[in-house]
Each structure stands twice: as structure tokens, then as C-alpha cells.
Amino acid sequence: MLESKNLVAKKYAVAFLNLYSDKFSIETMKKLSVLETFLKMNGYFYASLSVPGLSIKVKDLIVDRIINFFSLDLSIKNLINVLFLDGRIEILDLILRNIWDEFKKIKNIESFKISISHSVDESEKSFILNFLKTLTSKEVLAYFIVEPSLIVGLRMEGFSMIWERSIRKELLEVEKNISKKGISCE
Numbered sequence: 007m008l009e010s011k012n013l014v015a016k017k018y019a020v021a022f023l024n025l026y027s028d029k030f031s032i033e034t035m036k037k038l039s040v041l042e043t044f045l046k047m048n049g050y051f052y053a054s055l056s057v058p059g060l061s062i063k064v065k066d067l068i069v070d071r072i073i074n075f076f077s078l079d080l081s082i083k084n085l086i087n088v089l090f091l092d093g094r095i096e097i098l099d100l101i102l103r104n105i106w107d108e109f110k111k112i113k114n115i116e117s118f119k120i121s122i123s124h125s126v127d128e129s130e131k132s133f134i135l136n137f138l139k140t141l142t143s144k145e146v147l148a149y150f151i152v153e154p155s156l157i158v159g160l161r162m163e164g165f166s167m168i169w170e171r172s173i174r175k176e177l178l179e180v181e182k183n184i185s186k187k188g189i190s191c192e
Contacts, residue, residue, distance in 0.1 A: 012104075015097050018085070019104030026081045027112055032147065034079065035109055038102050041076045045099035052096045065090065118148040118164040123156040123172065138162060141169070 023030075045051055051072075055065055073083050089095045110116065118138060126134075131150060138146045142164070153161070159172020 011097050011100060014094070015100035016104045016108075018089075018094075018097075018101045019108050022081070022085055022101070022105055023108050023112065026079075027109065029079060029081065030109060032113075032115070035106050037076055037078055038082070039106055041072070041078065041082075042099045042102040042106075044076075045102070052098075055090075055095055113145065114143075115145040115147060116142055116164045116166060118146060118162050120148050120150045121153040121156060121161040121163070122150060123152070123154055123159050125152055126150070134160070134162070138164075142167070 054060070055068065069083055069086050072078075073080065085101070086095070086098065089098055089101075120134060135146050135148060138148065148162075155174060156170075157173035157177075159170065159174060161170040161172065162168070
């Protein structure tokens with residue numbers, strides 16, 4: 007069931023981007039991601055919009071407030087209206103996730119989680135991002151987290167690749183090589 011919902015959501019997302027992809031930027035897509043998170047965290051939104059006795063005027067008012075609150079383009083309202091007409095409003099969050107994924111494909115963007123054993127300044131972050139752009143030949147979106155368990159290291163994890171240089175990784179490889187030879191590491 008979930009797989010078929012994802013397939014339908016992807017079709018809506020592709021159709022939506024065929025119409026509106028030129029109007030969107032990464033900042034717009036980040037707003038859509040915030041709306042997606044809101045929808046996942048607040049299931050009552052779907053429930054309230056699915057109440058049969060709720061007039062179209064009230065539903066339209068709710069949608070307008072959501073659009074204004076998240077500073078979204080009116081094309082999202084058009085999408086929501088289409089979903090109302092098709093009786094598929096409950097997959098809006100899946101569609102938004104697929105819009106973001108398809109947008110990244112169209113614009114040659116890859117997202118990365120960058121874990122570093124210590125905090126870094128903006129110039130070091132910029133250096134890391136430039137390294138990733140060169141390595142992937144893509145536009146890079148990244149968020150940085152401090153992960154002391156790396157032990158003097160850096161790990162960059164995206165959809166298509168993982169790159170890591172750390173003492174932790176070297177220690178794990180030593181442990182693996184030792185255990186292959188039948189020597190206990192304890």
C-alpha cells in the first residue's frame with residue numbers, strides 16, 4: 007500500500023515540476039521541506055481537511071493560511087486543490103518529499119551530512135564544500151554536525167557516496183584485519 011502511494015506521489019511530483027520547476031529555487035524547496043515536516047508531525051491537518059461537513063470555503067481558508075504561514079508560492083495551493091479534487095490530500099507530504107528529490111535530480115544537486123570530530127569555522131566548511139563539489143561535479147547542500155567519536159576525522163555521507171578519513175575508520179580496519187587472522191581484539 008505504501009509503495010503504491012509513493013508511486014502515485016512521485017507521478018504528482020514529476021507533473022508538478024514539469025509545470026513549475028523554473029519558478030523554484032533551493033530556498034523555496036527548503037520551505038517545502040519545512041511544510042513536509044509540519045505535515046508529518048501534525049496528522050490532524052489531514053484529518054481536519056477530510057471532514058465531510060467542512061465547507062470548501064473553510065478548507066480554502068485553511069489552505070490560504072498554510073500557504074501564507076510557510077511563505078509558499080501559489081503553485082502549492084494549486085497542487086493542494088488538485089489533491090482535494092482527486093481525493094488524495096493525505097499524500098501531500100509524500101508528494102513534497104518527491105518534489106524535493108526530483109528537483110535535486112533536475113538541478114544536479116546532492117545533499118550531504120558532514121560529520122566532523124571537532125567544530126570548524128566557515129572557511130573550513132567552505133573548503134570542504136568545494137572539495138565535495140569537485141569530487142561529485144554537483145551542486146552541494148550540506149549540514150555539519152560534530153561527532154567526537156570520529157577521533158580526528160571527517161565523514162561525508164550523501165545519497166551516492168560516502169567518504170571518510172578518521173582514526174576511528176583506521177582502527178576499525180585494523181580490528182577487521184586482526185579478526186580475519188583469528189586473533190582476538192579483546
